[in-house]
Amino acid sequence: MLISRRGVLAASASLAGLALLPMAVRAQDAAAAPVQTADEMIAEFTGGADVTEGDAVKLTAPEIAENGNTVPISVEAAGASEILLIAAENPTPGVAKFSFGPLAAKQAAATRIRLAKTQDVVAIAKLADGSFVRTAANVKVTIGGCGG
Amino acid sequence: MAENVKPRVRVPKTASKDEVITIKTLISHPMESGQRKDKDGKTIPRSIINRFTVEFNGQLVLDSTLEPAISTNPYFEFDAKVPETGEFKFTWYDDDGSIYEDAHQVEVS
Numbered sequence: 001m002l003i004s005r006r007g008v009l010a011a012s013a014s015l016a017g018l019a020l021l022p023m024a025v026r027a028q029d030a031a032a033a034p035v036q037t038a039d040e041m042i043a044e045f046t047g048g049a050d051v052t053e054g055d056a057v058k059l060t061a062p063e064i065a066e067n068g069n070t071v072p073i074s075v076e077a078a079g080a081s082e083i084l085l086i087a088a089e090n091p092t093p094g095v096a097k098f099s100f101g102p103l104a105a106k107q108a109a110a111t112r113i114r115l116a117k118t119q120d121v122v123a124i125a126k127l128a129d130g131s132f133v134r135t136a137a138n139v140k141v142t143i144g145g146c147g148g
Numbered sequence: 149m150a151e152n153v154k155p156r157v158r159v160p161k162t163a164s165k166d167e168v169i170t171i172k173t174l175i176s177h178p179m180e181s182g183q184r185k186d187k188d189g190k191t192i193p194r195s196i197i198n199r200f201t202v203e204f205n206g207q208l209v210l211d212s213t214l215e216p217a218i219s220t221n222p223y224f225e226f227d228a229k230v231p232e233t234g235e236f237k238f239t240w241y242d243d244d245g246s247i248y249e250d251a252h253q254v255e256v257s
Contacts, residue, residue: 070219087217091183094215101208105168105227109210112219114181 038088038122045084045097045124046132054133057083057125061137065115068141074110077125077133083107089119116144153177157238159252163230167256171202172225175240175248181216197222197248199241204254205234232256 036044042051057077065071075083075098085095100107107125115121120136127133155175163169175197182194196216202209209228228236233256240248 074225090217092181092216095217096215097213099208099211099213101203101210103204103207103209103229103231105229108226109212110223110225112223114217114219 035092036094038086038093041084041086041094042124045082045126049130049132051124051132051134053135055135056080056127056133057123057135059121059123059135059137061121061139063138064140064142066142068115068117068144070112071115071139071141072110072112073121073137074108075123075125076106076108077123077127078107079128080107080125081128082126083109084124085113086122086124087113087115087119088122090114090116095121115139115141117141153240153242153246153248155238155240155248155250157236157250157252159236159254161253162255162257165231165256167230168227169230169254170225170227171236172223173200173202173238173250174221174223176221177240177242179216179218179220179222183216195243197240197242199239200224201239201241202226202228203237203239204228204230205232209236230254230256 057075059075061073062071075085077083081100083098086093087095095113096111098109118140120138122134122136124132124134153176158172160169177197180192180195184192186192194216196214198214200214201211210226214222234254236252236254238250
């Protein structure tokens with residue numbers, strides 16, 4: 001495996017923040033594989049369109065998650081065709097994308113996700129008129145769920 | 149390679165026309181994120197379910213793309229409309245190419 005100088009720097013930077021968590025080693029590995037950043041994923045989802053903050057999309061997440069391995073969350077956006085979920089501080093920022101068909105009674109879904117550390121979980125919904133709304137919820141994570 | 153993958157789905161057996169029903173699905177799967185190391189320090193390759201779809205009589209209810217941030221044993225809960233008697237079809241797509249399916253009949257009275 002190639003270890004770039006940048007990867008090592010990034011890893012040591014996260015090491016400073018994360019003390020002895022094995023996450024730092026993992027972050028270094030993630031840098032070796034092409035992983036889309038949160039901004040890239042959002043740009044791909046919106047096609048460069050403006051994203052406004054709004055309450056048209058609702059994101060329900062616990063304020064404190066003791067175990068980052070399973071954090072229950074739910075999103076709802078009335079009339080949305082798609083909802084994108086992102087956790088930017090995870091080694092791979094993507095979480096899920098929901099596309100709703102004609103038989104979805106509500107444009108809502110609930111699932112359980114992994115969070116590597118305390119961070120904002122972001123939901124972006126594509127509404128029926130083609131505009132994008134964004135909301136975020138901060139989740140404090142006691143034990144990181146970095147794939148473990 | 150995921151083993152013992154078992155889908156579990158909870159769907160009501162009967163519904164009235166156009167009733168909104170809540171569906172819960174769970175599938176046992178390790179969802180190996182590709183971030184973990186084994187005891188020799190080697191990265192365990194990613195092996196997750198990357199897509200999950202729900203259809204009713206061929207019409208789409210939900211199509212979701214999953215990333216490694218989805219927890220082990222992926223769980224989903226959502227609401228669907230039932231316009232007529234028919235069958236819900238659930239499909240999970242694994243990274244390794246496997247496809248897991250489940251189907252549930254709903255009677256509209």
